Amino acid sequence: MSAITYKELDYHVGHKVELVKYGKEKEICLECEDCNEVLKSYTPEQDKETRVYLTNCSQDSKGFNFRDCEYKAEYDKIKDEAEKQGTVYSLEGFQEACNNEEIDLTNSFILID
Numbered sequence: 450m451s452a453i454t455y456k457e458l459d460y461h462v463g464h465k466v467e468l469v470k471y472g473k474e475k476e477i478c479l480e481c482e483d484c485n486e487v488l489k490s491y492t493p494e495q496d497k498e499t500r501v502y503l504t505n506c507s508q509d510s511k512g513f514n515f516r517d518c519e520y521k522a523e524y525d526k527i528k529d530e531a532e533k534q535g536t537v538y539s540l541e542g543f544q545e546a547c548n549n550e551e552i553d554l555t556n557s558f559i560l561i562d
């Protein structure tokens with residue numbers, strides 16, 4: 450996925466810019482025809498909902514050490530553990546659960562993705 454800043458985009462003001470859809474991934478690209486450059490690309494996957502993965506670190510989980518996972522950037526392992534513990538929330542669900550004091554955040558690791 451490409452990233453573009455305001456300054457980079459400003460360079461293309463007045464150029465012929467168009468949206469093109471490519472391939473099986475249905476990637477949509479914002480392209481500058483004058484510069485023959487992809488300014489930004491989007492995939493349907495980017496629209497996925499944000500999830501809150503809550504892991505209770507005081508639970509005895511064999512083979513799981515969240516500090517190791519965090520250090521090695523093994524976020525999938527953290528997500529798997531949260532799924533095992535049954536504590537994966539939507540953003541709204543997390544807010545509600547917190548406000549209703551349904552969840553105890555003491556000794557918890559939170560991953561938002």
Ligand SMILES: [Zn+2]
Binds near residue numbers: 464481482483484
């Ligand atoms: Zn351009």
